[in-house]
Amino acid sequence: MRILVTGGAGFIGSHLVDALIEKHEVAVLDNLEPQVHTKSKPDYLNENATYISGDVRNKEVLRRALGGVEVVLHQAAAVGVGQSMYQVEKYVDVNTMATAKLLDILVNEEHEVKKLIVASSMSIYGEGAYECENCGVVYPELRTEEQLKKRQWEMKCQKCGKVVKPISTNEDKPLHPTSIYAITKRDQEEMCLTVGSAYGIPTIALRYFNVYGPRQSLNNPYTGVCAIFSARIKNDNPPLIFEDGLQSRDFVSVHDIVRANILAMEHANANYEVFNVGTGKAINILEIAQVLIKLYNKGKELEPEITNKYRAGDIRHCFADISKIKNKLGYEPRVDFDDGMKELVWWGEKEEAVDKFAEAHDELLGRGLVEE
Numbered sequence: 001m002r003i004l005v006t007g008g009a010g011f012i013g014s015h016l017v018d019a020l021i022e023k024h025e026v027a028v029l030d031n032l033e034p035q036v037h038t039k040s041k042p043d044y045l046n047e048n049a050t051y052i053s054g055d056v057r058n059k060e061v062l063r064r065a066l067g068g069v070e071v072v073l074h075q076a077a078a079v080g081v082g083q084s085m086y087q088v089e090k091y092v093d094v095n096t097m098a099t100a101k102l103l104d105i106l107v108n109e110e111h112e113v114k115k116l117i118v119a120s121s122m123s124i125y126g127e128g129a130y131e132c133e134n135c136g137v138v139y140p141e142l143r144t145e146e147q148l149k150k151r152q153w154e155m156k157c158q159k160c161g162k163v164v165k166p167i168s169t170n171e172d173k174p175l176h177p178t179s180i181y182a183i184t185k186r187d188q189e190e191m192c193l194t195v196g197s198a199y200g201i202p203t204i205a206l207r208y209f210n211v212y213g214p215r216q217s218l219n220n221p222y223t224g225v226c227a228i229f230s231a232r233i234k235n236d237n238p239p240l241i242f243e244d245g246l247q248s249r250d251f252v253s254v255h256d257i258v259r260a261n262i263l264a265m266e267h268a269n270a271n272y273e274v275f276n277v278g279t280g281k282a283i284n285i286l287e288i289a290q291v292l293i294k295l296y297n298k299g300k301e302l303e304p305e306i307t308n309k310y311r312a313g314d315i316r317h318c319f320a321d322i323s324k325i326k327n328k329l330g331y332e333p334r335v336d337f338d339d340g341m342k343e344l345v346w347w348g349e350k351e352e353a354v355d356k357f358a359e360a361h362d363e364l365l366g367r368g369l370v371e372e
Contacts, residue, residue: 003265004029004069006056006102007076010036011216011223012119012208012257014044016073019258021048029065029076031055036217044215056098059105066111071265074102074118074192077185080222081123081313082364084181095184096191103195116196117264120189120205120274122169122250126176128318130164132157138164141176148310148371153243155316166248166282166317171207171274171324178313193272202271204264206257209278209320213254213340214347221360226251226341228357229289230348233296235355238305242314242370245286245306250278250319253335253343263329270329278320279333291338295345309371311364 001024007013008028020026026049032040045051054061056076066072078084078094099118106113132138140158147156154163177183189205196203212226221228229239260277264270289304325331335343364370 001025001070002027002068003071003073004065005073005075006030008049009042009045009051010075011213012211012254013075014042014046014215015213015254015258016075016261017046017049019262021046026050027052027065027069029054029056029061035222036220042215057093057101059101062102062105063109066105066113068112070112071115072102072113072117073261073265074099074116074188077119077188079181081179081181082311082360082369083222084179084184085313085369086363086367088180091180091184096187099188099191103191106201107195107199113201115265116192116201116203117261118188118192118203118205120207121182121185122207122209122276122278122318122320123179123182124175124177124186124189124207125169125173125318126178126182127155127315128169129167129173130155131167132160132162132164134160134162137167139174139176140164142178142313143316151308153246153316166319168280168321169276169318170321171276178315189274193274197272202268204270204272205274206260206264207274207276208257209250209252209276211254211257212251212344214343215254218348218351218353219356221356225285225288226292226344229292230296230344231353231355232357233292233298233302234348234353236298236301237355237357238302239289239292240357240361241285241289241304241306242309242311244308245289245304246284247314248282248284248317248319250281251283251288251337252278252333253340255335256333259334260325260329260331263331267329273328275325275329276320276322277325277331278322279337280320280322281337282317282319283337291341292345295341296349311371312369
């Protein structure tokens with residue numbers, strides 16, 4: 001079977017290629033975005049795949065890449081919550097419009113595609129789910145600026161005003177994306193599912209939570225927090241943490257993300273469904289920083305810098321309810337957090353890391369997206 005992985009030279013995509021190439025013919029479409037790739041050709045690229053150099057926004061390139069393809073794993077996207085808030089056109093173009101062009105070809109032209117899997121994101125939820133002592137399960141939206149200025153970091157019930165407890169977020173939670181990036185990921189998911197359903201192309205959306213692991217760019221200041229902290233630590237700079245550091249996320253290894261994609265590809269009962277892909281466990285940001293400092297052996301020199309300041313659009317807590325993907329597809333996260341962090345650092349120690357965090361922070365600060 002011939003499979004196309006868009007963004008297949010990237011962090012998640014390249015791991016997918018490695019797993020798929022054992023049984024399938026794999027084509028990769030990637031433009032090697034300079035913000036992500038410092039080299040013209042990453043060292044880790046699998047030589048057994050076919051590489052098509054081009055942009056997913058180019059319809060002719062897409063046509064060529066789809067030749068003979070039966071399954072599309074659509075991973076290509078511009079990634080960066082903060083950056084998306086001032087590079088609006090670029091993010092909409094790369095994420096929403098490129099996906100529209102892919103779907104336009106699938107709808108209007110001859111092809112052999114029998115399944116489409118799109119990489120969605122937990123960011124489309126906005127805040128996670130919470131439980132209120134008085135009101136039960138609630139879905140509060142963003143904290144007000146007034147609340148943030150008072151340094152009242154925890155979420156409050158929108159009905160009674162009491163502080164609420166975070167609980168796992170399932171796929172039925174209403175979507176409240178809080179950035180342009182998140183809006184475009186919702187666009188990708190909803191467009192693919194809608195078109196797939198209308199035209200009988202089995203489609204699945206996988207909502208990735210906070211993915212970490214080898215090959216995540218250590219030079220992109222808009223990527224995942226584990227990579228950003230790693231770049232800071234490797235350059236002897238303390239990880240900078242907003243709010244009080246106790247905000248939490250669900251950190252999932254790239255190897256578990258790959259496993260979820262393969263399960264979705266191989267199981268017919270995944271068709272036309274959305275699935276969370278995470279671990280079901282919440283870990284706070286301060287702990288991430290502390291673990292990475294220890295693993296990089298910088299404990300005597302560095303400690304996290306907690307700013308007690310806030311960024312526009314940041315959420316407080318969100319971690320996955322993974323019961324649906326467990327029950328339907330038999331998915332279980334296999335990579336233990338401690339082992340996954342050790343693997344990330346083992347890889348990171350050998351990689352060049354240019355710390356561009358200060359530059360990115362100043363950009364956000366200058367646009368009023370970070371508290372002064």
